[in-house]
Amino acid sequence: MSKNVGILDRLLRVCAGLLLIVLAAKGLIGFWGYIGVVPLLTGVVGNCPAYTLFGVSTCSHNER
Structure with missing residues (x-):
């Protein structure tokens, strides 16, 4: 399973999820x-x- 969520996107998702x-x-x-x-x-x-x-x-090529 390849990654398709970049670092900033991941951080925002984790914070929003925890807040909810x-x-x-x-x-x-x-x-x-x-x-x-x-x-x-x-x-x-x-x-x-x-x-x-x-x-x-939202991943850069280096993150994949």
Whole structure:
């Protein structure tokens, strides 16, 4: 599985995912906040299935 998510994109995904999960756990937003697991996992793994589907990549050639 090749990586298609660049470093900055990964960092933003992990931060957004963690923020959503924490807000949902504290009850500040609804249960839908647990959808933050998706960007968290794609940021950690470095591969986004939607990017693959649409042929998008935010990786530089050095990161692949």
